[in-house]
Amino acid sequence: GAGVSQSPSNKVTxxxxxxxxxxxxxxxxxxxxxxxxxxxxxxEFLIYFQGNSxxxxxxxxxxxxxxxxxxxxVSTLTIQRTQQEDSAVYLCASxxxxxxxxxxxxGTRLSIL
Amino acid sequence: xxxxxxPTEMTATExxxxxINCTYQTSGxxxxxxxxxxxxxxxxxxxxxxxxxxxxKGRFSSFLSRSxxxxxxxxxxxxxxxxxxxLCAVREEQAGTALIFGKGTTLSVxx
Numbered sequence: 001g002a003g004v005s006q007s008p009s010n011k012v013t014x015x016x017x018x019x020x021x022x023x024x025x026x027x028x029x030x031x032x033x034x035x036x037x038x039x040x041x042x043x044e045f046l047i048y049f050q051g052n053s054x055x056x057x058x059x060x061x062x063x064x065x066x067x068x069x070x071x072x073x074v075s076t077l078t079i080q081r082t083q084q085e086d087s088a089v090y091l092c093a094s095x096x097x098x099x100x101x102x103x104x105x106x107g108t109r110l111s112i113l
Numbered sequence: 114x115x116x117x118x119x120p121t122e123m124t125a126t127e128x129x130x131x132x133i134n135c136t137y138q139t140s141g142x143x144x145x146x147x148x149x150x151x152x153x154x155x156x157x158x159x160x161x162x163x164x165x166x167x168x169x170k171g172r173f174s175s176f177l178s179r180s181x182x183x184x185x186x187x188x189x190x191x192x193x194x195x196x197x198x199x200l201c202a203v204r205e206e207q208a209g210t211a212l213i214f215g216k217g218t219t220l221s222v223x224x
Binding site: 004033035040041042043044045048056059091099101102103104105106107 | 117143144146148154155156157158161200202204211212213214215216217
């Protein structure tokens with residue numbers, strides 16, 4: 001039984017480098033979400049994909065952040081020219097439809113040196 | 114604006130009952146979720162309320178009052194494994210909007 005799978009589980013990189021984070025949602029789930037969780041903070045919404053509709057990018061903190069979802073399945077979150085404040089756990093979630101409970105992956109812990 | 118408040122920390126003993134409160138102020142309302150998150154792990158879904166009242170699921174129950182912008186999560190017969198962070202999250206009225214999360218309540222259960 002596959003849940004939401006994220007890779008890598010940990011990523012350490014130097015400031016200024018680009019990083020790509022991958023999310024493989026539960027098969028058949030049409031909705032996919034990216035969140036960011038910083039120490040002591042709540043989950044912060046980044047971007048949302050629903051089927052073939054245009055994504056809701058309202059949570060992306062800057063134009064250095066982008067995401068795509070290919071074939072309605074796997075999603076990649078890209079952060080360009082990383083900054084130290086980008087250090088956080090990046091969580092992906094998927095749900096059967098927009099009004100169903102979200103199931104989270106274990107996240108990618110990103111550390112920017 | 115959006116605001117979700119819950120206590121930062123709570124402590125309780127094994128076998129006891131604990132109630133974790135959540136108040137919210139959002140632009141419209143279309144459901145409230147509770148998630149459990151153990152340290153270093155993904156949040157896991159506990160409960161969903163969209164109508165007023167109590168939803169019971171085993172040792173866990175969740176209550177919602179939309180007129181008061183208030184919910185609580187009730188945990189009965191506490192076990193050590195219940196030590197975790199409990200996240201309250203609200204979905205706003207606009208269909209498809211992602212969840213707005215509170216900062217979570219860290220519950221510590223002692224023997």
